[in-house]
Amino acid sequence: MAENYYVDSDLSKFPKITEFQKELGDKFFSWYSSVFAEGALTAREKSLIALAVSHAVQCPYCIDAYTQDTLQKGCTEEQMMEAVHVSAAIRGGASMVHGVQMMNKVKKISM
Template sequence: MEMYYDPADLAKFNEIGKDAPELAKKFFDYYAEVFKEGELTEREKALIALAVAHAVQCPYCIDAYTRACLEKGSNLGEMTEAVHVAAAIRGGASLVHGVQMRRIAEKLSM
């Protein structure tokens, strides 16, 4: 069955450089620089990426950063907690808008 998402596409990411090579180069150079060890370790950056991948619900990123987290030495407990951080922020982002809802409702209500 044809799918919108194909796992094989992940390995073809660099094909995005076709027709716009300079932009792709700038992006991939930046991307590689971001994930190098700095104030944060490569392991910590991969955990953040894993959490963000879940927040943006990118199956390619989840595939890539699950593997990266394991190879950088994170364990399943840490990875699961990272996903909970993403879930908490996403959930919290919804819930905090409830304040706005309540403020508007209060203004409209008697």
């Protein structure tokens, strides 16, 4: 067992996941590359979305990778932090909106 579950040098080993399942791994990386290419959204916009999602799924590898990537694409710290706030707002909002479910239930079972 490794001493730490997350090791930063493991990020550069990501492409090696194809060693155990080449066909699916190759398909994943090909699709991944297409997802982040310029399209209806710019690569820069996609990178900021990825940074926000990285925080939502709390993946340290993704946070490292997309912090670097957004900087490379010329994003400012303010833009990056706003993306993190978007992530936090959705996570927080997701909890809060369930308050309606709670209220519905309270109203149904209370006199």
